[in-house]
Amino acid sequence: MSTSNHIVIIGTGIAGLSAAQGVREVDPEVRITLIGEDCYPPYDRTHLSKQMLKPEARLEASSLMESEWFDQxxxxxxxxxxxxxxxxxxxxxxxxxxxxxxxxxxxLALGTRARQLPASLGQIESTRIHTLRSAEDALRLQGALDDSKRLVIVGAGLIGLEVAAAARARGITVDVIEAGSRILQRSCDPYTADRIASLHAENGVKLHLGQSIESVSESAQGSVTLHMSDGTALEADLMVVGIGVIPNTDLAESAGIAVDNGVVVDGFGRTNVLNVYAAGDGASLPIQGQNCLTRLETWRHAQDHGRCVGMNAAGQQTEYKAHASFWSDQYENRIQGVGLIYDEIASTLVRLYESGAHVSFLLDQDRVLKAVLGIDAAKDVNAMGKLVGQVLSVSDHELKDEHQPLVPIVKKLLKKVS
Known part of the structure; x- marks a missing residue:
């Protein structure tokens, strides 16, 4: 039972909502206030670059809770x-x-905000230039796509590529500009990323890799022109910027709460200030196996961390065990990943199925499974995800052989570590 009479949660995203759920699980009596800047009740942000960009989509379908739940x-x-x-x-x-x-x-479930293009690039106040972080962003972009024939996307991360797939479904011409040498450098292994790049190419998306933007301008007719580092100029009706996010830390910092690429917390979600906690993708926390504080920008982490921190704020003492995972729907394909991709990846093993589905296993030099990713292989990724962080005492052949089901292998390995 909580010793607190009133727990206040700032932020109405999935982390804030989950924190409220966690508090209520621990204490059925404590007073809870959930407060945020958004004008809409808590909604699923993962829908914004997926379902919400379809012409017929409605925000109500992305609601995380019925309004009655808060009263109940x-x-x-x-x-x-x-x-x-x-x-x-x-x-x-x-x-x-x-x-x-x-x-x-x-x-504090303060979340993040979309990173903007630097002002040095020129005309960037145009209403034709969009970011995608909030429901308002998605609704504006949904309407803008209705009247567009050509779209340029800056950034080949998950958000940018999901927008590209949604735009191609509408028949819009799409160019994607990426400063890196390949797409999805933070999210996927090279094999998975190359396959996703091929999916986009097959669906008519033109990828411009290793390119930076020199300047942006808007014509008198209303189109946006991007001048790239190789001298190419791309003109479009619409531009979407998907170059990452920035944690919202100003409020915490002004209150003397420690900040380091996010609100700094310990394994229990506690900040350096008594009775103040932080959760979600705006929190910077210790991760097992990492020697520095880390921010995780996934829906699953925000949900799990929020619930754990809420329970701790209500009097429970549970250390959070990070579970990094993501999913993305692009065209008719489901892309999934569990774990974190860091420099210590020593080898990548790939299981390829006749159907075209595949699973990638990312191992360090000690054969510890650091991450597992796949396309159209949900059962396998979900099963192998339970082994992330464990030494894989099975042969490369067993992992790569599509004729040996992975679920029994996982069950066998889990028995060894239990």
């Missing part, structure tokens, strides 16, 4: 309200509507 669980939901200041000494927050709210425990 006695959670006060305050929307469209910005937090101006946190007074950690008085344990209170000041809102944009002039209200002061006292807390006994505070959870």
């Amino acid at each position: 669980n006695d959670i006060q939901l305050i929307l469209n309200t910005r937090i101006e200041y946190i007074d950690t000494a008085a344990q209170s927050i000041s809102t944009s509507v002039g209200e002061t709210i006292q807390y006994d425990a505070l959870v």
Whole structure:
């Protein structure tokens, strides 16, 4: 049972919502306030670059909870309200509507914001230039795609490529500019990334790899022109910038809460300030096997971390075990990954199925499974994901042989480590 009378959670994304769920699991009586700037009730951000860009899509279908749930669980939901200041000494927050709210425990689920193109590139205030982070962003982009014939996307990460697939489904011509030598450098192994690049090429997307933008301008007719480092100029009706995110730390920093590429927390979600916690992709936390603080930008992490931190804010003491995973739907294919890709990857083994599905196993020099990725191989990726962080005491042949089912192999290995 919690010793807190009032737990306030700032941020209404999946981390904030999950924190509220975690609090209520531990304490059925404690007062909970969930407050955020968004004008919409908590929704699934993973839908924004997937389902929400379809012409017929509606935001209501992306809702994470029915409105009745908040009443049933006695959670006060305050929307469209910005937090101006946190007074950690008085344990209170000041809102944009002039209200002061006292807390006994505070959870910061501040999230991230889309990284913008640098102003040095020129004309970047155009309404034809979009980022995709919020429901408002998705609704604006959905409408803009209705009237577009040519789209340029800056950044070949998951968001950019999902937008590319959605645009091609509408028959829009798509160019993707990527500064790196390949797509999905942070998310996928080279084999998986190359296959995804081929999927886009087969569907008519033109990838420009190893290219940076020299300048951006808008013509009198309203089109946007990008001048690239190789001298090429691309003209389009619309541009989407998907070059990563920046953690929202200003509020925490102004309150004296430690920040280092996110709000710094320990394994329990505690900040350096008493009774203040942080969760989700705006939190920088210790990860087992890593010698530095890390921010994880996946839906699954935000959900799991939020719930764990909420439970701890309510009086439980559970150390968070990071579970990094992602999924992405592009065209008719499901792309999945579990684990983190770092420099210590020593070898990659690939199991390729006749159907065209595949699974990649990323191992370090000690045969510890660091990550598993796949295309159209959900059962295998989900099964092998349970072994991430474990030494794989099976042969390369067993891993690569499509005729040897992976689930029994996983069960055998799990028995050895249990």
